[in-house]
Amino acid sequence: MFNKILIANRGEIALRVLRACKELGIETVAVHSTADADAMHVRLATESVCIGPPAARDSYLKIPEILAACEITGADAVHPGYGFLSENARFAEILNAHNIAFIGPSAEHIRVMGDKIEAKNTARRLGIPVVPGSDGAVTNDEDAHRIAADIGYPVLVKAAAGGGGRGMRVARSEEEMSGALSAARNEAKNAFGDDSVYIEKYLGKPRHIEIQILGDGKGNAIHIGERDCSLQRRHQKVWEEANSPALNQEQRDRIGKVCADAMAAMKYSGVGTIEFLYEDGNFYFIEMNTRLQVEHPVTEMITGIDLVNEQIKVASGAELTIRQSDVTFNGHAIECRINAENPQTFAPSPGRITYYHPPGGLGVRVDSGVYQGYSIPPHYDSLIGKLIVHGRTRVECLMRLRRCLDEFVVDGIQTTIPLFRALVDNQDIANGVYDIHWLEKFLASGQ
Ligand code: ADP
Numbered sequence: 001m002f003n004k005i006l007i008a009n010r011g012e013i014a015l016r017v018l019r020a021c022k023e024l025g026i027e028t029v030a031v032h033s034t035a036d037a038d039a040m041h042v043r044l045a046t047e048s049v050c051i052g053p054p055a056a057r058d059s060y061l062k063i064p065e066i067l068a069a070c071e072i073t074g075a076d077a078v079h080p081g082y083g084f085l086s087e088n089a090r091f092a093e094i095l096n097a098h099n100i101a102f103i104g105p106s107a108e109h110i111r112v113m114g115d116k117i118e119a120k121n122t123a124r125r126l127g128i129p130v131v132p133g134s135d136g137a138v139t140n141d142e143d144a145h146r147i148a149a150d151i152g153y154p155v156l157v158k159a160a161a162g163g164g165g166r167g168m169r170v171a172r173s174e175e176e177m178s179g180a181l182s183a184a185r186n187e188a189k190n191a192f193g194d195d196s197v198y199i200e201k202y203l204g205k206p207r208h209i210e211i212q213i214l215g216d217g218k219g220n221a222i223h224i225g226e227r228d229c230s231l232q233r234r235h236q237k238v239w240e241e242a243n244s245p246a247l248n249q250e251q252r253d254r255i256g257k258v259c260a261d262a263m264a265a266m267k268y269s270g271v272g273t274i275e276f277l278y279e280d281g282n283f284y285f286i287e288m289n290t291r292l293q294v295e296h297p298v299t300e301m302i303t304g305i306d307l308v309n310e311q312i313k314v315a316s317g318a319e320l321t322i323r324q325s326d327v328t329f330n331g332h333a334i335e336c337r338i339n340a341e342n343p344q345t346f347a348p349s350p351g352r353i354t355y356y357h358p359p360g361g362l363g364v365r366v367d368s369g370v371y372q373g374y375s376i377p378p379h380y381d382s383l384i385g386k387l388i389v390h391g392r393t394r395v396e397c398l399m400r401l402r403r404c405l406d407e408f409v410v411d412g413i414q415t416t417i418p419l420f421r422a423l424v425d426n427q428d429i430a431n432g433v434y435d436i437h438w439l440e441k442f443l444a445s446g447q
Pocket of ligand 1: 131156162163164165166168200201202203204206208235277286287436
């Protein structure tokens with residue numbers, strides 16, 4: 001087992017990882033920018049090292065600085081959290097070259113899954129269902145029109161190098177195809193410096209359902225159920241739940257097994273998430289995330305499995321100790337991502353928290369690095385915490401969530417808590433009937 005883990009991240013996830021390390025008896029190193037000197041995980045870590053000024057490109061993304069911090073402190077492993085360097089294959093390679101373990105999959109697996117076209121081809125080869133579309137990048141317009149006609153309109157033109165929902169355009173008919181192609185190419189060129197695009201069947205009203213997987217790199221892999229993350233704003237997840245209100249146990253077992261078998265065949269190591277769009281009973285692979293996800297706690301709440309603990313153990317070379325038959329799903333969990341934002345305009349609202357009172361009680365978990373008197377710096381994303389609630393049934397979970405949202409007080413800044421208060425009282429949410437467009441429509445309706 002590792003002696004000392006350097007946590008190459010900030011905010012709530014840095015604290016989440018620190019907690020897992022402590023419970024495993026592993027020392028921790030917090031690296032932080034000058035803007036994060038007061039962060040809770042910095043206070044709680046065994047050691048801390050300041051690695052640069054506030055801008056992430058000068059601190060959390062600076063590989064040489066992080067490497068130097070490992071050398072100074074004698075850390076033997078790095079946990080990258082999510083975002084920042086967590087899906088940077090070169091970072092994993094550099095650490096390995098210095099005999100420091102990267103707590104995540106192999107650099108090769110990060111690279112394959114980081115390329116959308118290669119990821120899709122790999123998924124298809126491993127028996128994972130994918131969205132019908134072009135076999136790879138489409139370079140000339142004639143091919144694009146022919147492929148689109150074969151698939152049938154509407155189609156989606158997507159940037160091969162895409163991310164964050166950018167470089168995507170819908171073409172609803174032949175007439176819209178040329179415009180969609182040039183718009184997607186331009187946006188991709190500007191955002192990623194690469195204008196390759198590919199074409200997919202456009203699904204009109206899918207849900208976003210993702211499967212959590214865990215592998216040990218030795219050919220053992222399991223799935224840990226699904227999360228429904230259909231409630232999104234601008235392709236950013238807002239509310240996640242497990243189990244999905246749309247799936248039954250038979251469907252869960254079936255798609256879960258497909259994913260676990262694929263990960264075993266690929267000898268995947270660590271935690272990962274296989275993301276699907278789900279429509280009319282069918283799953284369509286969109287991408288794989290080769291890291292821990294923001295919404296991992298909902299899976300932990302219904303299974304009792306500590307995903308970060310398991311991630312650290314397999315990274316240290318241990319074999320998987322959990323078998324598929326050990327994984328059972330108990331009750332229902334919902335996570336609300338609480339952002340420091342105006343709940344109507346979503347404009348960022350950094351600043352000092354003058355009063356802070358998080359909810360508590362049975363089945364309640366708050367993952368957050370903030371505290372009363374803490375100043376939220378303006379330099380990073382606006383996620384300040386996650387409220388995760390468990391109930392024996394979805395109805396009980398919603399009742400508890402409503403109660404927790406009433407208790408939650410964060411003064412001095414604006415947060416998205418009022419949005420969740422509205423959602424928890426909505427009839428569609430209560431019924432579990434929503435697709436990936438539902439939240440945008442709800443917000444546009446001004447309710
Ligand atoms: P990114 O890496 O930019 O996030 P994804 O491929 O994960 O791109 O897609 C982002 C979002 O775009 C999905 O969550 C979904 O809302 C939408 N989307 C992607 N592919 C399709 C498709 N074929 N049909 C309909 N919507 C899609």
